[in-house]
Amino acid sequence: MKGRILVVDDEEIVVKSCLRVLGGGEHEVDAVNSGAEALKKIDDGQYDVIILDIMMPNIDGLEVLQRVKESHPDIEVVMVTGLSQIETAVRSMKLGAFDYLSKPFDPDELKLTVERALERRRLLQENLTLKAEVGSKYRFENIIGSSPRMQEVYRLIAQCAPTNTTVLITGESGTGKELVARAIHYNSLRKDKPIVPVDCTSLSENLLESELFGHVKGSFTGAVANKRGLIEVANGGTLFLDEIGNIPLSIQAKLLRVIQEREFKAVGDTRTQSVNIRLIAATNKDLRAMVAEGTFRDDLYYRIDIFPIRIPPLRERPADVAPLAFHFLRTFSGELGKNVTQFSEGAMSVLANYDWPGNLRELENTVHRAVILASDSVVRKAHLAGIAGEAAQEDNDVPKTGDELKRTKKAAREKSVEGIERAFVLEALKRNAWNVTRSAEETGMQRANFQALMKKHNIRLR
Structure with missing residues (x-):
């Protein structure tokens, strides 16, 4: 990762060594010789890592570190210390320094420490970005x-x-x-x-x-x-x-x-x-x-x-079905790489008139399946057959022959029977607080037969 680095040391030989090791186009490196210059430079520019000497006249490295962490807590600071200043270096770690190097340090050691500091900064920035994305997802306007x-x-x-x-x-x-x-x-x-x-x-x-x-x-x-x-x-x-x-x-x-x-x-x-x-x-x-x-x-x-x-529940707010359905349509179209952008009039009618016992989760799953099945840009009634227990047929599919008429009438009768069965089960469950045993007893059915009807019509306990 390429970064912006500031070297702060009052010893010119250390500054030149750092510029030689870290420069050469791999990173953008600036250098100053005092704490006051460093603070001004930090306020003017955007740095990722600071190489900071502890012992400097007037404003020492610890004071610079404290002020940097107050104003720019995301900047990683690597302290440079003499062998006699190890205790001070450890103190700097408690104040927020990323690491410290003892003079004289090896060029490879300097490079590795800077790369680790840049990697940590990158991970922290990614984490903040993810938190911001997650937070924005749950803003009121996104519900x-x-x-x-x-x-x-x-x-x-x-x-x-x-x-x-x-x-x-x-x-x-x-x-x-x-x-x-x-x-x-x-x-x-x-x-x-x-x-x-x-x-x-x-x-x-x-x-x-x-x-x-x-x-x-x-x-x-x-x-x-x-x-x-x-x-x-x-x-x-x-x-x-x-x-x-x-x-x-x-x-x-x-x-x-x-x-x-x-x-x-x-x-x-x-x-x-x-x-x-x-x-x-x-x-x-x-x-x-x-x-x-x-x-x-x-x-x-x-x-x-x-x-x-x-x-x-969704049945108590039917006006929300259409906007929710379009939200899921956009989501799954994007995820599946398809250009499904609308519902046919018949499909929207099915969505609007369905009871949605499974609420948002059932609507989400229904639209997901419909997007998979759609062969063009439109979700049609045939793609939603499962939710209403209907025989699938294309929108406005009027029979054209006598045989087609017979099949259509048979399907309509089956649809009517299934609709009555579904309503029968739902009402029994509602009257008995969704207790299957009591519902079966009240209707005079065997519990196993009542459960079979629930399974047939995809009715789940709440």
Whole structure:
């Protein structure tokens, strides 16, 4: 990596040596002989690395280092020291210097140290760029949806984001709860620290406890080394507990202590560790009902339900379907290298009139599949057959012969029957809070037969 380097040393022989080793077109190198000249040069130009002598008259290297790190913290500084100044060199490292070289230094050692400093600066700049890109992705204007229901969600995000308040996000599966959690984090004062998501459904009780709190070596079979928990990893930032309703009661008690006292113990450890986190939790379950049933602690519920945000399902905001569909269309067209730019009138009608039980996730997957199937620039009704349980047919495909008419009528009858079956299953599930056993009993069906209808119509539990 080619860089801009400033050499600062009051010994002319050292300056010339550095210019000879680092110059020659490989880098752009300037040199000055005093701390005052260096500070002026740094303010006037943009440098990547500074080679800085510690012992200089008037303004010494340590003072220059401190002032550089205050005004230009991204510049890497390599200190140059005599053998009798090693303690001072170590002190300079604590003040933010990248490394130090002892006089007389080897040319190859100087080159290697500068290359390492440039590489570190490049990585830090890439990291800052990535953080900026991620942060911009979760700005309010980049969350799709202009319906009144979503405007209310945006208002709540804007109100809670600048605070450290615990937030509980509720909504059906696929509504975008993690997207809202990240929007809160990246519009908060903690945006430069990590947001650490934890999927509370994917791990067993023992593994979840270890993942959250960490463990010490020997605390259980297989614990061959100390491990940091995700709570510790999130220190200074945000811990996002996705599907908190699935956390076992034993872990709920430990989590309550983290929220109340901001401290925890790793599995098998006797020491208490302090932590500074913001907690955002999400669930698709009715936690209030779980409290009544005794499967969720009431004290934990009241601790996390300080600022609730409910994400409406897609069927409650049909005006957002079209803009979301076009957003996914542009995304997947770009990813797949295709020029699919529009939906036919029939396709858009199917999208607009579908119930979307899987919400945003189902719409995203549907458009993804449609873009793959599209052979030109238009997504057609035939590409969306799966979502409505319809027999696929091209838009405006009017039968032209008697045989075609018979096939069309048969397909229409099948479509009608499938529509009734789908509505029958959905309504039964809704009446029974999406409990399959109770739904089957109420309708007088065997549970296996009821589940077969659910599978036939791609109906999943929420």
